[in-house]
Amino acid sequence: MKKTPQTLTIAGSDSGGGAGIQADLKTFQELDVYGTSVITAVTAQNTTGVSAIYPMSPQAVQMQLGAVGSDFELAALKTGMLFNSEIIKEAVAAIRKFGWENIVVDPVMMAKGGADLLQQEAVDALKTQLLPLALLVTPNIPEAEALTGITITSAASRRYAAEQILGLGAKAVVIKGGHAVNAEYAEDYFLQTNGESVLYRSVRIVTDQTHGTGCTFAAAVTAELAKGQQLKDAIFTAKQFIQAALSEPLNIGKGHGPTNHAAYKAGMLGKKEVNKIEVFQ
Numbered sequence: 589m590k591k592t593p594q595t596l597t598i599a600g601s602d603s604g605g606g607a608g609i610q611a612d613l614k615t616f617q618e619l620d621v622y623g624t625s626v627i628t629a630v631t632a633q634n635t636t637g638v639s640a641i642y643p644m645s646p647q648a649v650q651m652q653l654g655a656v657g658s659d660f661e662l663a664a665l666k667t668g669m670l671f672n673s674e675i676i677k678e679a680v681a682a683i684r685k686f687g688w689e690n691i692v693v694d695p696v697m698m699a700k701g702g703a704d705l706l707q708q709e710a711v712d713a714l715k716t717q718l719l720p721l722a723l724l725v726t727p728n729i730p731e732a733e734a735l736t737g738i739t740i741t742s743a744a745s746r747r748y749a750a751e752q753i754l755g756l757g758a759k760a761v762v763i764k765g766g767h768a769v770n771a772e773y774a775e776d777y778f779l780q781t782n783g784e785s786v787l788y789r790s791v792r793i794v795t796d797q798t799h800g801t802g803c804t805f806a807a808a809v810t811a812e813l814a815k816g817q818q819l820k821d822a823i824f825t826a827k828q829f830i831q832a833a834l835s836e837p838l839n840i841g842k843g844h845g846p847t848n849h850a851a852y853k854a855g856m857l858g859k860k861e862v863n864k865i866e867v868f869q
């Protein structure tokens with residue numbers, strides 16, 4: 589009997605439902621994989637910002653990881669908001685204990701509104717303990733800069749930062765371009781350890797409804813990996829998924845609204861010229 593691919597997200601809860609665990613589970617569902625979740629922190633959050641963060645105790649994280657690991661056969665997993673080094677240590681221990689593979693690390697550091705989703709003391713643990721286990725790490729531009737100390741202002745500095753991130757032990761990296769200033773395109777730059785690179789490019793959609801784009805993108809990659817797709821194809825599908833999610837806004841909330849997780853499966857991708865994704869190898 590063919591089983592539905594099973595996935596896990598280790599991340600924070602967003603009460604507003606657009607980012608974090610909620611974005612991940614919606615994306616998993618839309619892409620036809622079964623999603624489990626380990627909650628690292630509860631955030632009181634909506635489209636206007638984060639008003640409070642309640643981290644889980646390391647033991648609460650450990651118990652959730654144990655419950656998932658002792659029952660499910662995970663084909664891929666992602667990490668999002670991990671908040672502190674103790675929680676990172678629990679995630680790393682479980683990955684080793686259960687032999688989980690296909691690990692996508694979204695190195696979430698800050699919410700769009702500026703709230704700290706990773707404490708400064710945890711950056712070192714993220715770099716030295718978690719990144720070496722990653723099949724793919726998915727920083728946005730500020731995160732890639734924080735991980736490397738390199739200011740990204742050009743294609744050359746972006747490549748240099750990607751090389752430095754691979755030097756931390758990840759097998760591949762994609763530096764997402766959502767944060768590029770004054771850019772006509774949203775470009776995601778992929779580099780893997782054999783030196784192969786791919787640039788995924790789409791027209792930048794002019795919208796303020798971008799809450800949770802990074803979580804959704806990484807969850808889509810994870811879902812596709814769980815279904816057996818190769819990494820470069822999984823990233824292509826994720827780029828399509830987020831483009832459709834941005835181009836069909838829901839107009840929800842008073843601030844930076846969530847993306848439309850249902851748009852891709854509803855077949856909205858092919859409906860607009862703006863949804864075309866270009867790939868440069």
Ligand SMILES: Nc1ncnc2c1ncn2[C@@H]1O[C@H](COP(=O)(O)OP(=O)(O)OP(=O)(O)O)[C@@H](O)[C@H]1O
Pocket residue numbers: 607700727728729764765766767774775776790791792793794795798799800801802803805827830831834
């Ligand atoms: N305005 C936009 N138009 C088209 N694509 C976008 C836009 N903004 C972001 N993206 C795409 O969304 C994905 C996530 O990129 P982004 O750089 O926004 O990540 P992020 O900053 O981690 O997200 P978040 O702010 O949710 O943490 C990438 O594929 C990126 O190209």
Ligand SMILES: Cc1ncc(COP(=O)(O)O)c(N)n1
Pocket residue numbers: 599600601602607608609631633668669696698699700701705798799800801802803
């Ligand atoms: C729980 C949680 N995880 C991740 C994000 C990042 O998403 P964004 O940068 O779009 O706010 C978030 N806001 N909340």
